[in-house]
Amino acid sequence: MRIILLGGGHAHIGVLRLWAARPSCRPRGPILLADPGSEVWYSGMLPGHVAGHYPARALMIDLPRLCDRAAVTRIEAAADAVDPVRRRVRIGGAWHDFDLLSLDIGAHARLDALPGFSDHALAVKPLGTFSEGWARWLAKALPAPRVAVIGAGLGGAEIALAMAHRLGPDARVTLIEGDAQPLPGLGARARAMVVGALERRGIGILTGSAVARVEADALHLADGRIEGADLIVGAAGARPHGWLAVSGLTDARGFVPVGPTLQHPEYPHILAVGDCAEMLASPRPKAGVHAVRQGPDLAHNLAALVAGRPPRPHHPQRDFLKLVSLGERRAIALWRGLALGGAGGSALLWRLKDRIDRGFMARGRC
Numbered sequence: 001m002r003i004i005l006l007g008g009g010h011a012h013i014g015v016l017r018l019w020a021a022r023p024s025c026r027p028r029g030p031i032l033l034a035d036p037g038s039e040v041w042y043s044g045m046l047p048g049h050v051a052g053h054y055p056a057r058a059l060m061i062d063l064p065r066l067c068d069r070a071a072v073t074r075i076e077a078a079a080d081a082v083d084p085v086r087r088r089v090r091i092g093g094a095w096h097d098f099d100l101l102s103l104d105i106g107a108h109a110r111l112d113a114l115p116g117f118s119d120h121a122l123a124v125k126p127l128g129t130f131s132e133g134w135a136r137w138l139a140k141a142l143p144a145p146r147v148a149v150i151g152a153g154l155g156g157a158e159i160a161l162a163m164a165h166r167l168g169p170d171a172r173v174t175l176i177e178g179d180a181q182p183l184p185g186l187g188a189r190a191r192a193m194v195v196g197a198l199e200r201r202g203i204g205i206l207t208g209s210a211v212a213r214v215e216a217d218a219l220h221l222a223d224g225r226i227e228g229a230d231l232i233v234g235a236a237g238a239r240p241h242g243w244l245a246v247s248g249l250t251d252a253r254g255f256v257p258v259g260p261t262l263q264h265p266e267y268p269h270i271l272a273v274g275d276c277a278e279m280l281a282s283p284r285p286k287a288g289v290h291a292v293r294q295g296p297d298l299a300h301n302l303a304a305l306v307a308g309r310p311p312r313p314h315h316p317q318r319d320f321l322k323l324v325s326l327g328e329r330r331a332i333a334l335w336r337g338l339a340l341g342g343a344g345g346s347a348l349l350w351r352l353k354d355r356i357d358r359g360f361m362a363r364g365r366c
Contacts, residue, residue, distance in 0.1 A: 001306045002032070002098050002099050003099065003302060005034070008104070009105065010104075010295070011104045011298050012102065014294075016072060030073065033073070034079055035063060035078075038063055038076060041059050043127060045059045047159060077092030084264075084270055089101060102273070104291070105241060106274055108126060108239055109151075109239065110125075110234060112242075116215055119216075121232040122137070138166075144172070145172075146171075147171065147229060148176055149175050151177065152177030154186065156175055156177075165327025165328050175198070175204065176221070177208075178208070179207060182207055189338070190337070196342075200343050206227060210222045214232055240253065240254030258273075261297075261313055271302070273291055274291035279314075279316065284316050293317065297313075300312055319335065320335075323352065323353035323356070329350045330345030330346060330350050331346060
C-alpha cells in the first residue's frame with residue numbers, strides 16, 4: 001500500500017520520529033511526505049522567539065534529515081488538490097496516487113477577506129513567513145513603534161507580550177478583539193490573570209468592535225474607531241486552507257471532519273490531524289498540544305490499516321496545562337480553571353516551559 005503524508009505538522013513529526021526510532025513500527029510499502037518547506041517550525045517556542053530568547057533556528061526541525069531516518073521519501077512542494085474518490089492528490093502540479101492519505105497541513109492566520117490585510121498586515125501563521133516578516137520589520141523599526149495585534153485570544157496575548165518585551169517600554173502595543181471582552185476562551189480567573197499581565201506591561205486592549213479595514217498605518221474598526229499602527233499583526237485564530245474546500249472533504253467551516261480513529265467519516269482511507277482537522281466526537285480548540293498527542297495514535301492506525309487490522313480511537317485530553325510566556329523569562333500556568341504565577345509571572349514556570357519545549361525539539365530532531 002502507498003501512503004502519502006501531506007504536511008509536516010506536529011503529528012506527522014511524531015510519526016516520523018517514531019518510525020525513525022523504531023523501524024519495525026513503520027508500515028511496509030512506499031511512504032511519501034510532501035511539504036513546501038525543508039524545516040518545520042514549532043509553534044510552542046514562537047513567543048520566546050519573538051521576545052528575543054530563541055533564534056529562529058531553535059524553532060526549526062530538519063525535515064529532510066527526519067524523513068531520511070524514517071525511510072520516507074520527501075517532496076518539497078505544496079499540495080493544492082485532493083480527489084478522495086480516485087485517491088490521488090496534486091503536489092507541485094503533479095498528481096500522485098495513494099491508498100492512504102494523512103493530512104497534517106495546519107492552518108493559517110491570514111484574514112484574506114478583510115480589506116487591506118493582505119497588503120498591509122503580517123499573519124502569525126505560517127510561522128516561517130511570520131518570523132521572516134518580523135525580522136525585516138525589526139531591522140527598520142523606528143523608536144517608539146506602534147503595534148496592533150488583531151485577535152485577543154491567548155495566542156494573540158502571548159504575541160503582544162512578547163513584542164512589548166522585545167520593543168521596550170517606549171513601544172505602544174494594542175490588542176484588538178471583536179468580542180465584548182478579551183480572551184473569550186478562558187474562565188474568569190485565568191482571564192483576570194492574563195489581563196493583569198497585559199496591563200502590567202502597558203498593552204492596550206480594544207474590544208467590542210471588529211476590524212473593518214486595514215491601511216498601511218492604521219486599523220479602522222466597525223464602530224468608527226481608528227488605531228494607528230506601524231505594524232499590524234493578524235492572530236485571530238486558525239483558518240483553513242481554501243483549496244481543501246473544493247475537495248469535498250471539509251465541513252462548512254473548511255476543516256476536515258474526523259471520527260475517533262482520525263479517519264474521515266465518508267472516506268476512511270483519508271485521515272486528518274492537527275489544526276486542519278475537526279474531531280467530531282470531541283471538538284477541541286486548535287492547539288499544538290493536541291496535534292502532538294495525536295501522533296502515536298496516527299502512527300498506530302496507519303500501520304493497522306495497512307495490515308488490515310482495526311484502528312484504535314484517539315482520546316484527546318479534556319484540558320491541558322497551558323504555560324503562557326509573558327515576554328520576559330517568566331510565565332503563568334493555566335489548568336482546569338486554576339491560574340498560577342500571578343500577573344507578574346514566575347521564573348520557575350518559564351524554566352519549566354523552556355524545558356518542555358526544548359525537550360520536544362530534541363525529540364523532533366531524532
